[in-house]
Amino acid sequence: MLKTGNFTVYKKMGLVLPVLAALLVFTVILAVALGAVYVPLGRSFRIILDNIGLIDDPTLPGDQVSIICMVRLPRVIVACVAGAALSVCGAVMQGLFRNPMADPGVLGVSSGAGLGAIISITTGLAARSIYTMPMFAAVGALGAVAVIYLLSLRRGRIAPLTLILSGIAVSTFIGAVTQFILIKSNTYEVRRYVFWTMGGLSGMMWEQVRLVTFPVLVLLAALMMFSRDLNLLQLGDEEAQSLGLEPSRTRKLLLLITSLITAVTISVCGPVSFVGLIVPHIMRLAVGPDHRLLIPASALGGAIFLTGCDILGRMPANGEIHVGIITAMLGAPYFLYLLIRTRKGGAAF
Amino acid sequence: MGFVKSFAKNDNINPKQDRKKDDCRGNRNLAGRFAVRRGMVLLVAAIMLFAVLAGCSGRNRADSVSGNAGLQSGAGSGDAVPGNGTVGASGDGSGNTSAGSTDASGRSETGAGGDGTVAGTDASSEFPLTVTDANGDVMTLENPPKRIISLTLGSDEILLSLVDKSRIVSLTRYADDEGISNIAAEAKGVGVRTTMDQIENIIALEPDLVITDTWADINYIKQLRDSGITVYAFRTPNNIDEQRAVVAELAHVVGADGKGQELVNWMDEKLKAVEERLSVLKPEQKLTVMDYGELGSSGKGTNFDDIVTRAGLINVVSRAGIEGWPVISKEKIIEFNPDIIILPSWYYDAGNTFESMRDSLVNDPSLQTVSAIKNNRIISVPNPHISAISHYVVLAVEDVAKAAYPELFE
Numbered sequence: 028m029l030k031t032g033n034f035t036v037y038k039k040m041g042l043v044l045p046v047l048a049a050l051l052v053f054t055v056i057l058a059v060a061l062g063a064v065y066v067p068l069g070r071s072f073r074i075i076l077d078n079i080g081l082i083d084d085p086t087l088p089g090d091q092v093s094i095i096c097m098v099r100l101p102r103v104i105v106a107c108v109a110g111a112a113l114s115v116c117g118a119v120m121q122g123l124f125r126n127p128m129a130d131p132g133v134l135g136v137s138s139g140a141g142l143g144a145i146i147s148i149t150t151g152l153a154a155r156s157i158y159t160m161p162m163f164a165a166v167g168a169l170g171a172v173a174v175i176y177l178l179s180l181r182r183g184r185i186a187p188l189t190l191i192l193s194g195i196a197v198s199t200f201i202g203a204v205t206q207f208i209l210i211k212s213n214t215y216e217v218r219r220y221v222f223w224t225m226g227g228l229s230g231m232m233w234e235q236v237r238l239v240t241f242p243v244l245v246l247l248a249a250l251m252m253f254s255r256d257l258n259l260l261q262l263g264d265e266e267a268q269s270l271g272l273e274p275s276r277t278r279k280l281l282l283l284i285t286s287l288i289t290a291v292t293i294s295v296c297g298p299v300s301f302v303g304l305i306v307p308h309i310m311r312l313a314v315g316p317d318h319r320l321l322i323p324a325s326a327l328g329g330a331i332f333l334t335g336c337d338i339l340g341r342m343p344a345n346g347e348i349h350v351g352i353i354t355a356m357l358g359a360p361y362f363l364y365l366l367i368r369t370r371k372g373g374a375a376f
Numbered sequence: 377m378g379f380v381k382s383f384a385k386n387d388n389i390n391p392k393q394d395r396k397k398d399d400c401r402g403n404r405n406l407a408g409r410f411a412v413r414r415g416m417v418l419l420v421a422a423i424m425l426f427a428v429l430a431g432c433s434g435r436n437r438a439d440s441v442s443g444n445a446g447l448q449s450g451a452g453s454g455d456a457v458p459g460n461g462t463v464g465a466s467g468d469g470s471g472n473t474s475a476g477s478t479d480a481s482g483r484s485e486t487g488a489g490g491d492g493t494v495a496g497t498d499a500s501s502e503f504p505l506t507v508t509d510a511n512g513d514v515m516t517l518e519n520p521p522k523r524i525i526s527l528t529l530g531s532d533e534i535l536l537s538l539v540d541k542s543r544i545v546s547l548t549r550y551a552d553d554e555g556i557s558n559i560a561a562e563a564k565g566v567g568v569r570t571t572m573d574q575i576e577n578i579i580a581l582e583p584d585l586v587i588t589d590t591w592a593d594i595n596y597i598k599q600l601r602d603s604g605i606t607v608y609a610f611r612t613p614n615n616i617d618e619q620r621a622v623v624a625e626l627a628h629v630v631g632a633d634g635k636g637q638e639l640v641n642w643m644d645e646k647l648k649a650v651e652e653r654l655s656v657l658k659p660e661q662k663l664t665v666m667d668y669g670e671l672g673s674s675g676k677g678t679n680f681d682d683i684v685t686r687a688g689l690i691n692v693v694s695r696a697g698i699e700g701w702p703v704i705s706k707e708k709i710i711e712f713n714p715d716i717i718i719l720p721s722w723y724y725d726a727g728n729t730f731e732s733m734r735d736s737l738v739n740d741p742s743l744q745t746v747s748a749i750k751n752n753r754i755i756s757v758p759n760p761h762i763s764a765i766s767h768y769v770v771l772a773v774e775d776v777a778k779a780a781y782p783e784l785f786e
Contacts, residue, residue: 062576063574063576063577064576064577064579064580089604090579090580090582090603091580093579093602093603093604094576094579094580094603097579097599097602097603098575098576098579098599098603099576153594154511154590154594155594156594157594157595157598210703211700213700213701214671214701215591215612216591219591219593229573229575229596230573230575230593230595230596230599231595232595232598232599232602234598235595341576346571346573346574347573347574
């Protein structure tokens, strides 16, 4: 049906986005229905309806109500929001730097957040309140971004290459500091940190949903408004400028927004690997490089991908697999498959 | 896949041209408007989603609060400490009798756990029982718990000695591992096996008490509490006195103060027996020791340090002022020159054995001047004892003392 294409981007949008949205709804239903403990699908719905207040059914078993409402629902929502956030940030960063390897990790967000996390663990503050660790991680993440940003600032402009290089250097340095703290920590603390770095969605509660949903969705909406500017940036700074864009200002703003989103996301569910890199690339292969379509498609795709991976991660009856492991184990081969197939087809990438 | 490919082909045109077509011919405003509209739609969707969520979680919290008096999540305040109105001085002090009186060694300062209860001679605590756990969280148990889940090996071992097996619905899977567990045989057929991250399974088991330690992720703890489950966290002891307090503390929580006291007495007897044997030992006769494991050695403030000290030895690592679990370099081993080196009997890496580790030390040319190697005093004690986070830890004192001073135990 999609044989000939003089599609404008909007026609494509009308086709692709509803398909992705339907897929997302399907994945979410699956994610709420499946888990370590079996709850019949129909009852899952009744439990949700009961909790919203649409029906009143006191016969629902209490443990299953807890499982659906206190364990699965918040987890699925965080998965959707985090998946969307990470992949949109990836798409924006790749566009911003015109570098296919860029992902939110480039800015040192992950390493900075990791440092914050290990500090909160070893000082024992993480055991005081569920908000301490996210707070430390977010502060660490933004601190790292600020340092990298200042290092790469030259006469009020950001040099993209300097930014990427200083990002690598600062990340490595922060990583070393983290490891230094790690060798001074006890087994439990190391374990806790290692699990955190795998990126996980277990233990997500409504508190985390509240923490992450609102800021991320608002900021994602803001990013969406820059999609046209991102398209212009692909032409190079000079051309973009001649078309009425201030590349330096746009870049700074976008950097600020993406690092905020990533910091909030990572602080809650750890640095889930590969989502920010792979989903935008898959979407680019699927819908083309126009950011007006790529960004919403990445948001939906990221939500589908992370929620789906999380379903797989919590299926094993004898203990969960952290979602970050699944994203990388599934994502990387699939990505390579796509890459090779597309290359064979002769399409440009 | 064909779908992806056809799109990719259609986009074969240089993206730059594509964009120029769109953007440079005054399409800017159109695109901008679309972006704005899409943003607005998203924003509205977000707010709607939010309202639904707030409704859902709000209702549920109300349910869980009314469902269990005494145990409630801090009503959205984000505070991990339950905002409990029922805490009264009477409830807290109910089982709190003199800690020092029953303490054989005379050391009463334990530092472990919230209320540090060491129960007296009365048979058991009174329910409803209000307790404070080591995280400072207050909770009330309406009845003696009958469906207990233990999430640490230490509490597995203590519980099996405290309560009837029928009251335990789950232990850790470590309980079955002979290499680390003192209850491998006993635990057969007792409950199922669960870990903390299997939240759904834990809830489905409908426990009335979950015992874990303060290392547990507080997100999990809160999640269980939000589901109406009582979760008690104890602090992992760093010496035998703290261990004694933890045994009494857990006994109090499960309503088995009498049994707890028996266990504590048993620990004290064991320790006293070793102490008597070692009483002839003069300070200058004490041998020096260090442990050497895959993950490093043990210094000040560790269980190992307390065990070997009670076994009449001097830990060279803590004597050097080193705390925790450092990795000691070979140079330092030569300098410390311990009389005895203790190797684990159990290894994370199944490829390692006591013999292989010993041989690698004995055959190391750089270590030939070390006293323990010259005199062939590289020993191993049963790992379930020396790594125990339970009353069984006192057996390690006996093991080490016997291995170090066999002549005193003849």
